[in-house]
Amino acid sequence: MKQELLKFFLFTALIGIAPVFIGKGYLINVFVFVGIYTILAVALNLLLGLAGQISLGQAAFFGLGAYISGVLTATHAVNPWLSMVIAVVTVGIIAFILGFPILKLKGHYLAMATLGMGIIVYIIFNETVDITGGPSGLSGIPHLSLGGIIFNSDLKNYYLVWFFAVTIILLSVNLAASRIGRALRAIHDSEVAARIMGVNARLLKVQIFSISGVISALAGSLYAHTVTFISPTSFGFNVSIELLTMVIIGGLGSIYGSFLGAAILTLLPEFFRTFQDYDIIVYGLTLIVITMFMPGGLVRGVPLLFRSLFKKEPMPQSNEKRG
Amino acid sequence: MLRIESITKIFGGLKALDEVSFTISAGEITGIIGPNGAGKTTLFNIVTGIYSPTSGKVFYEGKDITGFPPEKLAGLSMVRTFQGIELFGRMTVLENVMVGLHTKSRSGIIASAFKLPGHVREERRIRERASSWLEFAGLADLANTEAANLPFGKGRLLEIARAMAIEPHIILMDEPAAGLNSRETSDLADLIKKIKESGITVALVEHDMDLVMEICDRIVVLNLGHKLAEGSPREIQEDEKVITAYLGED
Ligand SMILES: Nc1ncnc2c1ncn2[C@@H]1O[C@H](COP(=O)(O)OP(=O)(O)OP(=O)(O)O)[C@@H](O)[C@H]1O
Ligand SMILES: [Mg+2]
Numbered sequence: 236m237k238q239e240l241l242k243f244f245l246f247t248a249l250i251g252i253a254p255v256f257i258g259k260g261y262l263i264n265v266f267v268f269v270g271i272y273t274i275l276a277v278a279l280n281l282l283l284g285l286a287g288q289i290s291l292g293q294a295a296f297f298g299l300g301a302y303i304s305g306v307l308t309a310t311h312a313v314n315p316w317l318s319m320v321i322a323v324v325t326v327g328i329i330a331f332i333l334g335f336p337i338l339k340l341k342g343h344y345l346a347m348a349t350l351g352m353g354i355i356v357y358i359i360f361n362e363t364v365d366i367t368g369g370p371s372g373l374s375g376i377p378h379l380s381l382g383g384i385i386f387n388s389d390l391k392n393y394y395l396v397w398f399f400a401v402t403i404i405l406l407s408v409n410l411a412a413s414r415i416g417r418a419l420r421a422i423h424d425s426e427v428a429a430r431i432m433g434v435n436a437r438l439l440k441v442q443i444f445s446i447s448g449v450i451s452a453l454a455g456s457l458y459a460h461t462v463t464f465i466s467p468t469s470f471g472f473n474v475s476i477e478l479l480t481m482v483i484i485g486g487l488g489s490i491y492g493s494f495l496g497a498a499i500l501t502l503l504p505e506f507f508r509t510f511q512d513y514d515i516i517v518y519g520l521t522l523i524v525i526t527m528f529m530p531g532g533l534v535r536g537v538p539l540l541f542r543s544l545f546k547k548e549p550m551p552q553s554n555e556k557r558g
Numbered sequence: 559m560l561r562i563e564s565i566t567k568i569f570g571g572l573k574a575l576d577e578v579s580f581t582i583s584a585g586e587i588t589g590i591i592g593p594n595g596a597g598k599t600t601l602f603n604i605v606t607g608i609y610s611p612t613s614g615k616v617f618y619e620g621k622d623i624t625g626f627p628p629e630k631l632a633g634l635s636m637v638r639t640f641q642g643i644e645l646f647g648r649m650t651v652l653e654n655v656m657v658g659l660h661t662k663s664r665s666g667i668i669a670s671a672f673k674l675p676g677h678v679r680e681e682r683r684i685r686e687r688a689s690s691w692l693e694f695a696g697l698a699d700l701a702n703t704e705a706a707n708l709p710f711g712k713g714r715l716l717e718i719a720r721a722m723a724i725e726p727h728i729i730l731m732d733e734p735a736a737g738l739n740s741r742e743t744s745d746l747a748d749l750i751k752k753i754k755e756s757g758i759t760v761a762l763v764e765h766d767m768d769l770v771m772e773i774c775d776r777i778v779v780l781n782l783g784h785k786l787a788e789g790s791p792r793e794i795q796e797d798e799k800v801i802t803a804y805l806g807e808d
Contacts, residue, residue: 406671413670413677414656414663414684421646421657427608428644432724433632433661442667 239412243405246491250397254390262505264389267461269494269501270396271454276481276493277400277407278450283479284488285411286443287423288338289346292353293478296448298360298470299326300455302367305465309375310366316379319456323449330448334441353475360467372466379460392461399457400494403450407490419443420488473515480518483525486532495533559584559759560605560728565614567600567783574600576783577614582728587750587760589774589791591767593804596780598763599641602730605761606638607631619727632661638730639717641763647706651697651716654705655688658723662687688723695719695749711742718749728759735766747773767805771795779804 257263279293303322307313313321337348360367367373378387379395386395410416421429422436430436459465481500485492504514529536560582567575575597582588590598603609605616607628615624618636626634646654663684669677692698695715700708708716714734721729734750735743747769754760754773764770770777771791779786779794781803787794794800 409673410667410671413681414660414665415667415670417649417653417657418660420649420653424646424648425644427628428640428646429657430628431606431632431638432657432720433629434657435629446667 239408242491243408246404246494247401250401254393259390263393265501265505267389267392267396269498270393270400271458271461272478272481272497272501273400273494274396274403274454274457275451275478276485276497277403277490278447278454279478280482280485280488280490280493281407281410281419281450282443282447283482284486284493285416285419285423286440288440288444289342289479290349290444290447291346291472291475291479292349292351292356293447293451294470294472294474295353295356296326296330296451297455297458297474298356298467299329300452301459301465301470302360302373302455303452304456305373305376305459306366308377308460309373315377315460319379319453319460322456323452326452326455327445327449331441331445334444338437338440338444350472350475353472357467357471360470367467370467372464374464376459376463376465378463386461396457396461399453403453404490404494411488411490415439473518476515476518480522483522484533486534486536489532489534492532492534559619560761561617562601562605563615563617565601565604565616566612567597567604567609568612573783575604575611578780578783578785579614580778580785580788582759582761583776584727584759585754585757586775587754587762587773589770589777590761590763590780591765591770591777591794591804592780592786595782597783598780599732601780602638602732602761602763606636606730632724635725635727636730637721637724637726637728639714639721639732639734641732641736643710643713643717645705645708645713645716645720647704649705650702651705651708652685652688652692652701654716655691655720655723656684658691658720659684659687661724691719691723694722694752696745711738714738714742714746715749718753722753726758728761729753730761730763732763733765734762735764735769743769 253266254263257266275293275297279290282288282290300322303325304315304318307318307321308315333352337345337352340348361370363369378385380386384391386392418429418434418439421432421434422440426436477500481496482493483496484499485494485496525532531539563579565575565578566573578601590601592598600609604611607626607630610625615622617623618634623631623634646657663680665677665680689698689701692701695718697712697715697719700712705713705716718731718734735746738746743766750760750762750773762770762774774791776789777791777794778788779800786803787797787800789797795805
């Protein structure tokens with residue numbers, strides 16, 4: 236447990252001083268997005284990595300958070316912080332209600348249902364032109380401000396977004412190691428045995444789905460207020476797939492792994508501009524390679540790889556249960 | 559303690575259980591035996607709320623529990639083990655037992671995420687209690703092993719340790735000796751007797767007749783979904799119908 240705390244402080248310190256090395260140029264802006272995607276990937280990881288429940292519709296919650304915050308502030312002049320709270324709470328309730336029918340499904344059916352949810356919400360963003368501005372987007376979203384500081388520069392937004400990201404990471408690490416985290420992991424490994432042990436699997440799955448939605452909505456609201464312009468393309472199907480790839484790259488159930496996945500997938504395309512037209516192909520290939528050769532993700536897989544390289548131990552085989 | 563009343567279960571066209579009735583008395587070890595496909599596991603699945611019966615009722619400690627979901631029955635101190643082991647493979651042996659203490663602890667999502675003081679104390683208590691259950695089952699030195707890496711026999715013991723953590727009034731065991739060598743089986747017999755001595759009622763589905771005859775107080779025989787016979791181990795061993803249908807083979 237002490238070790239966990241040390242890891243967290245090191246990570247936070249690193250994030251805190253990183254801007255010194257990143258500089259004030261374009262790159263700091265990219266790191267704002269790394270922060271937002273870290274929050275989103277952690278949210279998905281709680282659902283997929285801990286509880287073993289897939290969602291291919293995470294972008295829906297991300298988008299709902301962004302649009303609720305955006306519309307309330309840009310169109311109705313609601314206070315940005317208040318609108319953030321409203322966005323997060325509303326999405327939490329929506330996810331909770333949707334969760335009951337959706338999480339009765341398992342495996343491919345669950346994947347399909349969440350995929351459908353993502354697509355429907357994406358269509359709503361496009362079609363409700365009077366509210367969302369439709370495909371041409373919604374602009375004029377104000378920045379957040381706190382005690383006279385307006386978060387209107389990349390550096391300020393960096394600290395704003397990472398304050399939330401680091402907090403979410405800490406809470407998630409705590410949750411994963413707790414009684415609730417164990418119950419979720421138990422559901423992942425054997426739902427029937429978990430229930431026999433008294434875990435209300437049905438309710439707990441819905442709750443974690445809702446929490447995942449709440450965290451994603453928070454990321455959406457932060458996104459809206461840092462970028463100040465939103466359009467449906469930022470919340471499409473490919474975003475959900477990108478998030479899935481981040482979680483798988485970092486490792487299922489590894490919270491810091493989600494940061495790593497988010498960082499890699501956000502930074503790489505910036506360095507290799509040509510990626511952009513082929514991003515979905517790159518994600519697909521990455522998913523295949525990682526699941527085949529490093530089913531535990533990078534955080535677990537790389538140390539194993541090194542050990543097997545230097546000690547000539549065989550790589551542990553992936554078995555079905557490890558999925 | 560547990561009363562099964564005219565339980566029928568139909569899968570598609572197949573009658574897996576046909577009007578089965580019997581009673582399990584408190585403090586006893588009741589064996590449930592019968593050839594493959596007799597309906598033993600199906601009966602356990604109905605009692606523990608995994609399936610609901612086509613017709614019939616289950617009474618437990620005087621209460622009609624027909625159709626109660628498993629998690630509710632755990633709260634009423636009923637627990638079981640599985641024929642094909644159902645461990646939490648990616649969790650350590652200790653963590654497996656800590657899940658068994660789920661009903662003995664309360665920390666919710668908020669308390670867990672924010673590490674509220676009550677939660678921290680509770681974690682410590684759960685950890686200690688889980689360790690003592692590992693000792694009970696002779697698994698203490700394997701506490702930090704990943705459950706998926708346990709040898710088969712140890713896995714069976716872990717299932718029992720995890721179930722005991724619930725502090726059950728009744729434990730239903732589905733073929734706990736399957737796949738064990740004779741040495742492990744005799745250790746298991748001792749463990750089951752120890753469980754009985756602590757006042758817990760045991761229902762035991764098992765094919766190992768030596769084990770069944772040695773430790774059971776009463777035996778119920780199922781065959782093709784019907785109750786064939788019921789009685790003391792001696793009565794069962796001498797029952798003509800049972801010998802032809804089941805025991806005759808050996
Ligand atoms: N979920 C199910 N769907 C359809 N048929 C089932 C199901 N579960 C059990 N059966 C059938 O019901 C019958 C009884 O099965 P059950 O598993 O209860 O037998 P058993 O007495 O536990 O046998 P064994 O000693 O082999 O474990 C079998 O014919 C089996 O194929
Ligand atoms: Mg069976």
